[in-house]
Amino acid sequence: MEIFDDLEAEYDRLDQVFAGLSAADWVRPSQAAGWSVVDVLLHLAQTEEAVVATVTGTPLQAEVAAPNQDAAGVDEAMDRWVAAERAGPELVYPRWQAARRASVAALRAADPQRVSPWASAPLRPATLATTRLAEHWAHALDITGPLAIPYPDTVRLRHIAWLAHRSLPYAFTLAGVRPAPVRAELTGPDGATWRFGPDDADSVISGPAGAFCRVGAQRLAARDSGLTATGPHGPTALRVLRNYAA
Template sequence: MVNLTDLLTDLAAESADVDSLVAPLSAGDWASPTPAPGWTIGHQIAHLAWTDHVALLAATDVDAFFASVTTAPDPARLVDVGAEEFLAPPDELLPRWRAGRAALAAALAAAPPGEKLPWYGTGMSPASMVTARIMETWAHGEDVADALGVTRPATARLRHVAYLGFRTLRHSFAAHGREVPTAPVRVELAAPDGATWSYGPEDAADRVTGPARDFCLLVTQRRHRADLALTATGPVADAWLDVAQAFAGPPGAGREPLSTRDTTVSEVTA
């Protein structure tokens, strides 16, 4: 059984890690561009604050959550509009993000374990919602780190991102309009502490192996597969690495290989 308290502890730690990157920055630094076109560091934090807000609605006010979806003027731009709506000077946005993530954590901790919370495309248990928030916080933290030219150390919290990446294999194919494979895939990842994180049947012919951080960068579409030390064996595994996405919604455009693009060019993917 997944321990919701442990998940919430890891979400708080991941959020604090990203917080520590942006809190010392000047207002000018918050306006620095990130790898997502048109998105500054401020947009990245505004997106996290907005997503925490709609997740809080999903956990506490289902009608308001659905209203926020059905009344959106342009559903295809829901993510961008949300980030713009929440964008504010850092002395306003940072406290708002902190308060919002604390409120969400409290609401999810109080939610009945078996309850399904509405979300974009599927219902989610409280534990799944927290796992998704860890994934998004880490991924957008990577965008901030890229903008600042720093590399964050890999932590054991990546196991949540890796697990979600594995669990969304079928969704990845479906989101890209491809036939959903029936063949299982084995994933074996080198964890930050030297251990191995494994998912899928041991005897699966299709396999993905490599560093856990690289797998997480792939499934959050923060790097192109050409820039990662991942090995795919078998046709299903190979095709998966082209479409993998751990986030809900339509397919992300992904990123071009670093060798063929300017480091500031990519797409908003989650």
């Protein structure tokens, strides 16, 4: 399936970034608040291991889950998990490499119609793979930005843009707003036009797909994105846009 191939390609690209980091790079602050570069990679390793656990039905080790039991939310749980297992790149990097290979293998082998528990809602393997692509891409920006490492957009953003648009009803509800139909008309990195949502929707978000995905990842403010939001629900949709359900 295309999403699994694209997920693996994104992992490979990020692996090349990690392979080129110096000892000083690993401990520099990332754009993820409170986390160094190696902390971000630890978080990705941990969540890849969680993918394998949920897809295969193998529970995480008790000592891994324990820090998260009384956390106020997903962000706090993830921060505690990283703090509980913080380590150097000599341990974290190979851990992530093993976890990402196991994650892709588990997703490819899973029943495509079977849902697995994840964050706020159970997901099928293809959608779970899309969330992993979205998370790795967003955290790649957290790492490569401060280190001034080029990380250009690719057509794989189409999966992330689809996820952000698909998550709009959830995003509306989370913000206390009644969901409404919204169409996205985006320009991909290759110049192609990507359309999501009903053709007759009277609310539209349009502009570069990279900006759309960055707003959804909360790596770019909607007001600074250059995106256009029209119709009765377009501005609200742009304000609440998110690439994840948590």
